[in-house]
Amino acid sequence: MKRKFILSAVIALILNSSIFINNSISQWIQTVNGMGSGKIINAFETLGTNIYAGTNETGIYISANNGTTWSQSSMNNKTVYSFTTIGTDIYAGLLNNPNGSGGVWISVNNGANWTQTSLNSRHIISFALLGTYLFAGSDVDFWRSSNNGVNWTQLSVNSQSVRALAVIGNNLFAGTYIGVYISTNNGTSWTITPNNRSINSLAVIGTNLFAGTSQYGVYISADNGTTWSQTALNNKSVNKLAVSGNDIFAGTYPYGVYYSSNNGASWFQKNQGFSVPPFYNYTMISALKVNNGYIFSGTDGFSVYRRLYSEIIGVQNISTEIPSKYSLSQNFPNPFNPVTKINYELRVTNYAKLVVYDVMGKEVVTLVNEKQSPGTYQVEFDARLAARQGSSLTSGVYFYRLTSDDFSDTKRMVLIK
Secondary structure, three states: OHHHHHHHHHHHHHHHOOOOOOOOOOOOEEOOOOOOOOOEEEEEEEEOOEEEEEEOOOOEEEEOOOOOOOEEOOOOOOOEEEEEEEOOEEEEEEOOOOOOOOEEEEEOOOOOOOEEOOOOOOOEEEEEEEOOEEEEEEOOOEEEEOOOOOOOEEEOOOOOOOOEEEEEOOEEEEEEOOEEEEEOOOOOOOEEOOOOOOEEEEEEEOOEEEEEEOOOOEEEEOOOOOOOEEOOOOOOEEEEEEEEOOEEEEEEEOOEEEEEOOOOOOOEEOOOOOOOOOOOOOOOEEEEEEEOOEEEEEEEOOOEEEEEHHHHOOEEEEEOOOOOOOEEOOOEOOOEOOEEEEEEEEOOOEEEEEEEEOOOOOEEEEEEEEEEOOEEEEEEEEOHHHHHOOOOOOOEEEEEEEEEOOEEEEEEEEEOO
């Protein structure tokens, strides 16, 4: 009887009070130990267990522990804009300066030392690999190497600045200020596709080509650029795209990170935890990378953030049919160990917040905290996520609460280990 009374009191507290101990783990965490918090991050790359961050004017930072700590490489006073890897070697594309220290640089020892190639007086802002060729795009021309960067041949994409490169099969794509070009002969000649937007980033999932644009969001082509369609993310400036499996992420200006699992038919904004600069709602994302269970975001002035990949993809829109009312369903399975699913319905577009609490009313994790369209959603709660952040959950009773507009509901679930 006493235990039942305590549980009833906790439920009442969660329903009627807004004072909780906040221990949310479902958010972006700034990871700047050894780097500092004020860097502009232009690009990420991974090689082995290392992740590399290219910065404005402070060179390259390297982390061997998923971004927990960073160390500055010997290239410590340059602006690094792009990366690629060939085997165990890593290539960095630099912006040029008056002393000619730009171009393409190579490290054969995991970034400890760097050697400048013969392509040494250009702003290198994009890379691609196709067959035995390495391609480098610059602000004024385009370059190709058949011997891993020892020698370079100058080409041109119709005199355009090559801001992004991508490969599908034997086709090479170049993103420029006036659209996407395609080459079927290793960059010797180019044809413009019917996408006349200013292109910042390109990405590939299977045979689908995605283009991140200035002001017009993300476009997709399923036929090598012959036709294009605008995705649901249609009015944002997209600086960077990143893919993992069938998931695509868009880093925007200034609206943070968006995620889609259905080729852009719908997008979810994922910004909890970002620092907010003055005059903007969210941080400008200038680099994105998925690595070893995390997604990394490089920012314009706030260095590096990371978040568990499984947290990002936890919310799925399972129906766009507009429900007649708000509702929160019982989790299933229940009891669970260690994963359970929670469904809920939203009647109108609004901010939704779904939070898990322990039996004492202490916040365990925020599963959802974002603006969502009407529809039915499914969230996966994995109790192991808390353990990864040092807040291991024990067997017992937990509560989850959904709030949106003037709707609020709380339900009980049981974790059994």
